[in-house]
Amino acid sequence: MSKCGRKKYIRTNLRQMTMETIESHQDGRVTDSMAEGGSAHMQTQTGQNSIPTLAQVATIAETDESAESEGVIDSHKRREILSRRPSYRKILNELSSDVHGVVPKIEEEKSEEEGTPPNIATMAVPTSIYQTSTGQYTATGDMPTYQIPAPTTGLPQGVVMAASPGSLHSPQQLAEEATRKRELRLMKNREAAKECRRRKKEYVKCLESRVAVLEVQNKKLIEELETLRDICSPKAD
DNA sequence: CTATCGCAGCGTCAAATATA
DNA sequence: TATATTTGACGCTGCGATAG
Numbered sequence: 001m002s003k004c005g006r007k008k009y010i011r012t013n014l015r016q017m018t019m020e021t022i023e024s025h026q027d028g029r030v031t032d033s034m035a036e037g038g039s040a041h042m043q044t045q046t047g048q049n050s051i052p053t054l055a056q057v058a059t060i061a062e063t064d065e066s067a068e069s070e071g072v073i074d075s076h077k078r079r080e081i082l083s084r085r086p087s088y089r090k091i092l093n094e095l096s097s098d099v100h101g102v103v104p105k106i107e108e109e110k111s112e113e114e115g116t117p118p119n120i121a122t123m124a125v126p127t128s129i130y131q132t133s134t135g136q137y138t139a140t141g142d143m144p145t146y147q148i149p150a151p152t153t154g155l156p157q158g159v160v161m162a163a164s165p166g167s168l169h170s171p172q173q174l175a176e177e178a179t180r181k182r183e184l185r186l187m188k189n190r191e192a193a194k195e196c197r198r199r200k201k202e203y204v205k206c207l208e209s210r211v212a213v214l215e216v217q218n219k220k221l222i223e224e225l226e227t228l229r230d231i232c233s234p235k236a237d
Numbered sequence: 238c239t240a241t242c243g244c245a246g247c248g249t250c251a252a253a254t255a256t257a
Numbered sequence: 258t259a260t261a262t263t264t265g266a267c268g269c270t271g272c273g274a275t276a277g
Contacts, residue, residue: 188262190248196264197246 186249189250192263193248194246196262200264
């Protein structure tokens with residue numbers, strides 16, 4: 001693996017560790033029990049648990065160091081270990097149903113009916129609500145105000161719709177059709193990847209703001225506890 | 238000035254997941 | 258179940274910071 005690729009791999013592990021930590025703190029459950037119960041996590045279709053535990057992830061990161069020198073772990077094995085989590089949208093929605101007001105909620109896309117401009121979703125974020133191209137989010141943290149170009153609903157300019165399959169005759173036409181389909185697929189995936197990365201960034205921001213909120217809450221509760229202790233058990237002087 | 242590093246973003250592939 | 262969508266992983270590029 002290249003230096004860059006490996007760096008990103010470790011980063012991914014750290015993200016999973018962070019999520020496990022945050023979610024465990026959120027509802028007081030330990031990570032393993034979350035994987036078992038009806039939480040936001042899910043199992044893959046093959047029945048394998050999609051969530052590596054903290055220890056597993058740490059082990060992965062450590063073993064990867066040695067594996068790099070040995071050149072042992074291939075990408076397939078990694079994929080098995082780091083199998084996919086639910087989408088960011090899903091995770092956030094799950095979290096938001098647990099803790100209202102603390103976690104932003106990603107709603108389904110309905111910008112068209114709500115009369116938003118065709119290409120720009122204005123992000124007026126005075127306090128705790130912000131909107132994205134995929135819908136409306138709420139957040140308690142200090143979210144930046146910015147504009148996100150809404151995804152184009154139709155095909156981008158320059159894309160010509162396919163002729164009906166029945167109209168194709170020669171092998172050359174079939175090849176052209178295959179090429180066109182591939183280009184269309186690549187273009188759609190390109191856009192999807194951009195959108196996915198944008199969602200991921202929002203997701204990370206939401207988690208960060210949530211951490212900030214919870215830290216403040218924690219601090220207040222500790223102070224409150226100290227106060228109550230002082231009241232209940234005054235020092236005998 | 239040049240080499241190196243760290244980071245962010247992009248395009249692509251492949252697999253997991255969602256949906257019709 | 259077939260198809261569409263989503264996202265992790267990878268490799269690559271460009272940019273700014275820093276050391277030599």
